[in-house]
Amino acid sequence: MLQVVWFKRDLRLEDHAALCAAAIRDRILPLVIVEPDYWRQPDVSARQWNFWRACITDLGEAIAAKGGRLCIRVGDAVSVLSAIKAEHGPFVLRAHEETGNEWTFDRDKAVRRWCKTEGIAFEENRQFGVWRGRKVNRDRWAQAWDRMMAMPAQPVPPLLMWERSVTDNLPDAAELGLTEDGVQVVPLAGRAQALATLHSFLHERGEHYTREMSSPLSGETACSRLSWHLAYGSLSIRETLQAAQARYRELPLSEKAWRQSLRSFIARLHWHCHFIQKLESEPEAEYRPMARIYDGLRPRPADAAKLAAWSEGRTGYPFIDAAMRYLNATGWINFRMRAMLMSFASYDLWLHWQESGLVLARKFIDYEPGIHWPQCQMQAGETGINTIRIYSPVKQGYDQDPTGVFIRRWLPELADVPDAWLHEPWKLTEEDRERLCPDYPDRIVDHAAAAKFAKDAIYALRRKPEARAEAKAVVQKHGSRKRTADRKRAGVKADQLKLAL
Template identity: 30%
Template sequence: MASDTAVVWFRRDLRVHDNEALVEACEAGEVLPVVAFDPREYGERAFGGDDSFRFEKTGPYRARFRRESVADLRERLRDRGSDLVVRHGRPEEVVPAVAAAVDADVVHFQTLATPEERAVENAVRKRLREVGVTPSRHWTQTLYHLNDLPSPYTDISDTYTSFRKSVEGDATVRDPLPEPDLPRAPVGDVGAGPLPTASGLGVDEVEYDERAALAFEGGESSGLDRLDRYLWREDRLRKYKDTRNGLLGQGFSSKLSPWLNAGCLSPRYVHAAVDRYEHERVSNDSTYWLVFELLWRDFFQFQFAKHGADFFGQGGIRGRDDIDWRQDDAALERWAGGETGIPFVDAAMRELNATGYQSNRARQNAASFLANTLRIDWRKGAAYFETQLVDYDPASNYGNWAYIAGVGNDSRDRSFDIVNQANTYDGDGAYVKRWVPELSDVPAEAVHEPWELSDTEQAEYDVQVGVDYPEPMIDLEDRHRTLR
């Protein structure tokens, strides 16, 4: 028998389509959707654990994206005859209070993989039970459902290829759930509430930078539009594998990650769209590769469900203690500010700081430079990315950083030859010149190693290394050499 009143607590599932928590809630006579802006997600926080440090939890780009996403969800719910209660407060206080105010029988919500997210969820469940409300969890963040894995998540392989072959051979992706009919929302009993302002969350207001690869606007509406544009209107999926390592422009990759990670897009919905594309347009390595990337995302979600807090230790899930990590705040600051004197790294970091986004190729090089070349505690780099990225996801971010640093799912040396990477993926220097304008007059063959320019060439190209643009902070030929 359906309950009389249900509450849906939206977390990182800010969508109406393919949302099991919402679908199940809509079996009730009344359904009240609610979202809480947790103040612990904003402002300065301690990282925790051994060798802890402080960092900003959420920067302006993701804060803006989340506010836009919540605003869009509210509009979509209102268009369907419902509404959304918005609060700025701890979920374990907000959700039980709203449930009690409308005499709810059950609260449906998304369950997530990482320890911090689980801790919030457990606190909410505890308080709900104290007030006599049933908590109901739903796994909605991955392509493959947790219950459909060929083995329990605690037994899955720690190697991506083995995991991928296992699920591709012995599991099935569920069909996306349809949008439910939304019952009445008793919002009048509690009040809808305003969206918090940026200043109310303690973050700066930022404008879209015209140099950005894409104006990432939050919300299910924008996410669905981006998917439609990439697949259907611009027909780019057929060449994705060939273009995915691009650095400039909006079309070289799908750029769906902000909407996937905020839950504005369901990975199963994306998978179904790729399926349809393969039937109606073309099926090739490129169309498969987008699903391949969704599987990487799944892999890290399940890895964090399996290993938990071990991923956040300096030695990672391998417990490595054979790496001499350096503590050098000045060097970390130069890296974060895009002032290392290595143009490809600086371009990547300046793009991140100005837009909240980097391509995958830029991320890998920036991460490798900090973790493998400078040997600075990789977690500080990962935490900086957590602050800045518009598409931050805890499992993907920290999983990939640990992977690059050799303390995660692959302990091999993942050190990148930065100059070689720059020449391979930015051969004409256009990416560096966009984000490091000090080097705009330097020819492509020299722009990635300006320290090699003679005094005469520097004068000719209107750049003085050490004055207009920093000298490199390390000799890339000998990364163990003392920093300059």
């Protein structure tokens, strides 16, 4: 029987369980469904589509090189599958499990209902170390992850028998109703680029990953830069992990910096799936705090003027604004800056994490819902279990950009401000501000006062008995069971996976 392999966020032929399962059974119809309704959701953007589109094109070329043709259909999934059934008769539908946003979750449930009604078998394979459902036992989760990641990565099947079908043209962003959003640096997509990026990180760029990943200056090259390739599946987590492990094993003991950096990177691959498991086990985490006592802590709707100032990089805090403008222009920024931006929105501006989270989701080309939403909650202090981390924008600036190279690059209106005042331009005299940076705004809030207000509000809730009871339940459902010693060796804390690898 015809095997329809539905590619979603797994745009590769290598280490593709659904493709391998199909290849040993019958002819394969490789399918990508472009769903216009998905691209109307509030967490997606043109920059994401443009990267995804390039990955789809690359997948089509890989299939063509193997003698097939990728079938692209534009429409809702159920209608597309109904049309394929009408054209080709009954089939088996195969795909990887997906932990996406609420829209994709509902879409997959609708597909399962249709398959049941039509007598179509829908077989899903696990793509990485995330287990389906709400009742995953975290006590054994890490060991199960280790076992899956230790299994050999599956090569492209040697025999691929293709079925051809009518295909649509890939739409551009405008055809999907997406407005170009000012991204200036378009990352190269596709399998070859993913492999080249992985190789350059493991053999050239990653030696000082542990030491250099925090600054937006050094992190631009020291970070792996694999996050968008993993998000769209040009690489699998297992391939990436096994390549890092192989590189680690071949390093001599004298290469201490390399070995420490690879241990840290390997730990973060584990945390990738740990966070996605949170959203899989509790889909409501996209829009409700894991600890329900925090419902209503921050006002909704958020202050529109503050949200816009933060989103556009005009808060009056130079390091915050430079980081945001860098993200706006590139679609990526390193982990500490993501945490800092979310911290500033959550504590200094007291914005609801979902509203600021939606803004960031659209900016991140590597948006991965299962990492993004638990991280937004964590950085906002609404999980009930994680340490409250309020980043000082001035201290972060001095620590990560002491001479102001990054600030001046992204805030040209501050180019003439001396180093002594660059991180705190509000300390300039009124006359000097008018002379040196007349177009830069005043700071939107006082950080010290805002941080005190936020701490007081959150700790007032945390002291309540019901908050402590909820925290225990959150730990039981979502907490890591990885041993403290393992985390120390890896150089990370249990709640410190950052948003980008």
